[in-house]
Amino acid sequence: MSLIEQYPISVYNSLTKQKEVFKPLVEDRVGMYVCGPTVYSDVHLGNVRTFLSFDIVFRYLKFLGYKVRYVRNITDVGHLVGDADEGEDKIAKKARLEEIEPMEVVQKYTNGFHDVMQLFNIQAPSIEPTATGHLIEQIEFIKKIIENGFAYEKDGSVYFNVRKYNEAHQYGELSGRNVDDMLSNTRTLAGQDQKADPLDFALWKKAEAGHLMHWPSPWSEGFPGWHLECSAMSTKYLGQSFDIHGGGMDLKFPHHEAEIAQNKGCHHAGGANYWIHANMLTVNGRKMAKSEGNGFTPEELVTGNHKLLERGYSPMTVRFFMLQSHYASTLDFSNEALQAAEKGFRRLMASVQLIDKLPAAGTGKVSQEKSEELKGFIDQAMQDLSDDFNTAKAIASLFEISSKVNTYYQNPSELAEIDAEAFDFATTKFKAIINDVLGLVSETENAAQNNVLEGAMEVLINLRKEAKFSKDYALSDKIRDDLKTVGIQLKDEKGGETSFTID
């Protein structure tokens, strides 16, 4: 029985607003599209959370044995600069500010984005298409929507006709809005722009004089609308219908709503069967966002160089911290919470490393009950992961195994009662879930594996042993305390051996 059959996934589908059993269109294969970053500034921690959430989905699907094509775009055409800025391309604006080529901005922040993804051990998608690389596809997409009568041209720009679309389909099916409500809400705001209706949105926009990024099209020299790229690229790489579409909660409306409308307006299929939305990272209860001034870059996070940070936190600590909550819940950041996560993470990883130091299992009278209990934690963790990717719950089971491992180390007679096969199964899966699914890796291993350091530590440990042997506790304690102040913790083990860990 394959893992896919053994642990069927259920997922909360934003489109139907209920938890559903996940069934891909093609057996054992999954197509997933996630809205990527707009590369006009550094990503902050809130962005990281979204991409981490889908990293888990990606990793877990693969872990179960699915073949996954994961497409995550790079938005390099640029959207509107928020707040006060008046209708100017985000990237063009930034470019003029820094007096460099728009594509230079794009390259710089794309590189930066990749660095951040790597820092947090977030895997690269299968395909990472750019909007500027798919102008032709987008233009063709618009042509079809016009042909189908759901879009119109006005002065070189093309707009999606929401009202017309709504006659044949349902605009607002994802976000739970209806056209009439929206119309009555905006009647007073309807400006004198080119749109025939305030609800309409741009598919193609004619470039104003001085606009830096523009391309030729049948309608004008201009650029594509900001919802379009995802429709065009998901269709190209995953097909008109595919399995999963993900993104941040804040993209649900209007972005994803428009995407569905464009898809149906073009080829009648709405795109993804399952929509997954990751929730926001908050700081003191407020969404982390540039405009709030409460976002920090990964660099600030690691160094602790930010007014909200008491000190630095390692990337894996942050990753673990985020995985301790469910992706669909808001997660509130605080120094206290991060410090708690740091300790918990270390505890978990310490037990992973302890497994290799354990004696053989099953050397005594084997208890089936205890052996099954151990395997049960793995089973539970898998079930939890299959239950809407509940990493928080799965981690609870992992800590149970962690405790068991510690017990076995301290009391080998307990391990003697565990069936060797069961032990091997549980510990192998334990490591695999931590490393492959949760993407957590030890941050101390490399330092500890340094040969020179190992040698020096052996010298110190032996010196201390001699001091202890001659009951010179003042000296032995000094060695230990002084090492502690430089970040090395000595531990006197059961058998008289001494080990060390690096903070």
Add this chain to the structure above:
RNA sequence: GGCGUUGUGGCCGAGUGGCUAGGCAGAGCUCUGCAAAAGCUCGUACAGCGGUUCGAAUCCGCUCAACGCCUCCA
């Protein structure tokens, strides 16, 4: 105003109609020359008010509080 979400013990955070979430912090004990680490034990939490039910933190209603999105326009 519309749509959606949330409110859990000192902190962070899972959660199912009845059975211990888990992590961190705190208390006690064990081990230890002393530490550290680890193990064991402990707190009986679920915004408020009603209702459904044999039984609800978990279902329904109301109230309060908080948060997110809302056609801007490129």
